[in-house]
Amino acid sequence: MSGPSPTGRHGRWRDQLIALGWLVVVWNLLWGDFSWGNLVGGVLVGSAVLLFFPLPPVSFGGRLRPRALLVLAVTFVTELVSASIHVAAIAVRPGYRPRGAIIAVRMRIRTDLNLALTAELLSLVPGTLIIEVDRDNGVLYVHVLDVRRPEDLTDSRERILAVEERIVRAVGSAAELRQLSPSVDRR
Numbered sequence: 178m179s180g181p182s183p184t185g186r187h188g189r190w191r192d193q194l195i196a197l198g199w200l201v202v203v204w205n206l207l208w209g210d211f212s213w214g215n216l217v218g219g220v221l222v223g224s225a226v227l228l229f230f231p232l233p234p235v236s237f238g239g240r241l242r243p244r245a246l247l248v249l250a251v252t253f254v255t256e257l258v259s260a261s262i263h264v265a266a267i268a269v270r271p272g273y274r275p276r277g278a279i280i281a282v283r284m285r286i287r288t289d290l291n292l293a294l295t296a297e298l299l300s301l302v303p304g305t306l307i308i309e310v311d312r313d314n315g316v317l318y319v320h321v322l323d324v325r326r327p328e329d330l331t332d333s334r335e336r337i338l339a340v341e342e343r344i345v346r347a348v349g350s351a352a353e354l355r356q357l358s359p360s361v362d363r364r
Contacts, residue, residue: 242346246347264303283315294348345357
């Protein structure tokens with residue numbers, strides 16, 4: 178049977194239509210008015226964006242796990258608030274000069290989706306910033322703020338890997354869950 182697979186041509190068209198729908202919504206939100214003109218303009222601009230700047234296909238082989246997704250969301254909000262307070266305290270402390278560091282963290286799950294989700298969540302938390310993503314080797318280069326001792330680097334690596342683990346537990350496949358073993362080299 179040589180027909181297109183569900184994730185083949187039909188899946189690609191579905192993904193393109195979903196992306197177009199979101200681009201139209203964003204276009205209307207940017208204009209601040211949902212009108213027929215903005216709707217048509219959004220379809221035209223969104224179609225041009227998808228035609229001239231095509232996104233690479235991102236496959237999703239996992240499944241959503243509501244409980245793990247809730248843990249991911251609650252932990253993210255907790256880290257967001259805690260990091261915001263920490264960065265604010267650094268900003269108002271007179272004479273204090275925080276030291277930053279750039280660390281390389283090898284991800285255990287090297288799919289594009291996992292790298293992107295992990296990088297996005299890390300970038301949203303104050304005090305961490307993604308400097309570079311090495312797709313081929315599955316390495317994130319992350320700038321971390323307020324490093325005072327070598328243990329802070331180890332703690333930052335473990336925190337980044339914990340974010341990756343929560344993401345995989347929330348949306349990963351069974352094979353990806355098996356890869357989350359502690360015996361994997363984390364350098």
